[in-house]
Amino acid sequence: MNQIAFSEQAKQQTLTMSTRLVAELTGKEHFNVKRDCDVMFKELQIDALKFEGIYLDSMNRQQTEYLLPKDLVETLITGYSIKLRYQVIQRLHELESQLQPRPTIPQTYSEALQLAANQARQLELAAPKVEYYDKIVERSTLLNASQVAQKIKISAVKLNKLLDIFDVYHKGVKRARLFQQWFIDKGFGEVKQTELGFSQPMFTTKGEAWVIEKLTSEGLV
Structure with missing residues (x-):
């Protein structure tokens, strides 16, 4: 059951959270969360279809949900209790941390050698710039x-x-x-x-x- 998704902006790593996940985190019925979304969309004059997604329920039937970006998730839960807001925000933070690029750790000796060679090459290329900068600083x-x-x-x-x-x-x-x-x-x-x-x-x-x-x-x- 895919409750975490990426919108059309996924290429830019824009995080979205589904209304089903919001319902799960807050203990609310999904249709109630969707209703809250409809109210929010109307107030903000936003086309709900932009965020609509399809999923299959337990009986393999197509159902609709909303895939909300972070700002709309936070707007949606503003009216919820502190405890419910906290649970959703904590999950948002967890998902955001998963999107952060992580350094690649060499898995083999040859990969480690290649990484060292690449770093040495970068330092070699940067050396003339450093020397030039030092001269500029001295002259200034x-x-x-x-x-x-x-x-x-x-x-x-x-x-x-x-x-x-x-x-x-x-x-x-x-x-x-x-x-x-x-x-x-x-x-x-x-x-x-x-x-x-x-x-x-x-x-x-x-x-x-x-x-x-x-x-x-x-x-x-």
């Missing part, structure tokens, strides 16, 4: 001198000269600029390697804020 949180200078409308050359005054750069390093250790320790900057292998000082957003505040407070910008 670290700024070079030119980018900081643009924020305060001066050239990078002028900015670097001003920062030399405040002992931001290492004076002992020629042909390159490196931050003083105090600047790095405070989280104001980092030294990164370029693709050509050169060291490049990069300002953090915290360092950018310090530079702007320092030069503004000193009246230099």
Whole structure:
């Protein structure tokens, strides 16, 4: 006796419950549940034929029932007692859990190997995206001198000269600029390697804020 069915929307895994199952769960006569449905359909101005189904009774005769989606089941039982509503809702939850996709567990050693290979392939395909994302994040949180200078409308050359005054750069390093250790320790900057292998000082957003505040407070910008 098939009391749980799927409507035409079954391809989308839309759960329906038959009025026979509602009657069984609530202890009501099936014809009374169908009568309640007819009242509901009339109030909601819904065509009952959309939900009508056929089943065979114990004497192999064709009988009609309604196959209701979850929202109409809940609407139907609103007027029932708390206990009856609870029984129907519990069953709805059970049926919904059965519709949830479950992970496929390998049944053989070869299936387990294939699953591992598929997962490794997915990680391999994702690796370039992860690397690209890391680069984007780094670029979005670290700024070079030119980018900081643009924020305060001066050239990078002028900015670097001003920062030399405040002992931001290492004076002992020629042909390159490196931050003083105090600047790095405070989280104001980092030294990164370029693709050509050169060291490049990069300002953090915290360092950018310090530079702007320092030069503004000193009246230099």
